Amino acid sequence: MWLIVGLGNPGNEYKLTRHNIGFMAVDFFLQGLGNPTSQNKFKAEITPATWQGHSLLFCKPQTFMNLSGEAVQALMGFYKIPLDHLIVIHDDIDQPFNQLKIHKNRGHGGHNGIKSISNLMGSMDYARLKLGVGRPDNPNFAVADYVLGKFNKEEVSLLPQFLNRSCDALESLILDGVQKASTKFNG
Numbered sequence: 001m002w003l004i005v006g007l008g009n010p011g012n013e014y015k016l017t018r019h020n021i022g023f024m025a026v027d028f029f030l031q032g033l034g035n036p037t038s039q040n041k042f043k044a045e046i047t048p049a050t051w052q053g054h055s056l057l058f059c060k061p062q063t064f065m066n067l068s069g070e071a072v073q074a075l076m077g078f079y080k081i082p083l084d085h086l087i088v089i090h091d092d093i094d095q096p097f098n099q100l101k102i103h104k105n106r107g108h109g110g111h112n113g114i115k116s117i118s119n120l121m122g123s124m125d126y127a128r129l130k131l132g133v134g135r136p137d138n139p140n141f142a143v144a145d146y147v148l149g150k151f152n153k154e155e156v157s158l159l160p161q162f163l164n165r166s167c168d169a170l171e172s173l174i175l176d177g178v179q180k181a182s183t184k185f186n187g
Contacts, residue, residue, distance in 0.1 A: 001055040002174060003081045004029075005072055007090040007113040009148075010062045016156070018133035019065065019147040022089040022113075025131065026058050028163040029170060042078065044071035054174055057081075061113075068113040069120035076121070086126040087173055088117060089166065091147060095132030097155055098162050100169055102182040103128045127178050129169055131162070 006026030007019075014020050030036060030047055038047040040062065047058040057079065061071035076086065090113055095101055105125045108114040118124045136146040151159065165185075172181035 001057055001079055001081055002085045002087065003057050003059060003072070003075055003079070004170065005059045005061065005068070005086070005088045005117075007065060007068055007088065008060060009064050010060075014148070016150045017148050018091050018151060021091045021131045021133060023060050024159070025089045025129070025163055025166045025170070026060055028160075029167045030058060032167065042071050042074040043067075044075065046075065052171075052175065056174075065113040065116075067116055069116035069118070072117050073120040083121065083123060083126050086121075087129060087170065088114065088126065089129045089131065089170070090114060091133045092130035093133055093135050093143060093147060095130065095134070097132055097134040098158055099132040100162075100166055101130045101132070101186050102169060102173065102178060103130060104178045127173055129166060129173065131166055 004026065006022035008014065008023030009020060033049050033051060036047050036049045038045050043061060043063050045060045045062055049056045049058065057075065059071060059075055061068040063070050090111060094109065104127050107124065108118055133147065169181060169185045172184055
């Protein structure tokens with residue numbers, strides 16, 4: 001079984017914010033699977049699915065970003081999912097909007113959701129699909145306000161294409177592994 005975690009914040013006020021692109025990627029993938037039924041368990045909205053013969057468990061933690069690791073740790077323990085079957089999808093301010101990067105065993109880069117997961121799992125040795133949201137044009141604009149802000153009109157028009165590519169990268173991570181997927185999608 002694979003645990004695929006999309007990071008974001010619960011609540012309507014956070015929909016279509018840059019920080020919630022992990023939630024959006026999970027929702028986009030699940031649309032392609034016919035929107036299987038979700039349930040709330042382990043401080044998360046979880047959705048089991050089968051794809052290409054693989055058992056997948058999609059997770060959108062409902063704890064707010066800073067505590068995302070609580071849901072991940074509980075699900076990993078309950079379902080006995082090995083660390084090499086964990087994929088976390090999240091926003092990345094260090095990449096321009098519409099670019100993605102696959103990493104494994106890297107630092108949190110200041111991302112509080114990743115920090116929480118790595119601390120509670122006791123390891124950074126898991127795959128991450130980082131979706132670029134860019135940085136604010138004005139260097140005096142607070143990064144926290146930027147990531148909690150909504151996508152602009154141009155970004156919204158490009159989101160479906162970007163989310164589709166992120167789904168392709170996720171599929172490659174599952175089928176081909178981190179090394180092949182990163183060669184295919186990074187840069």
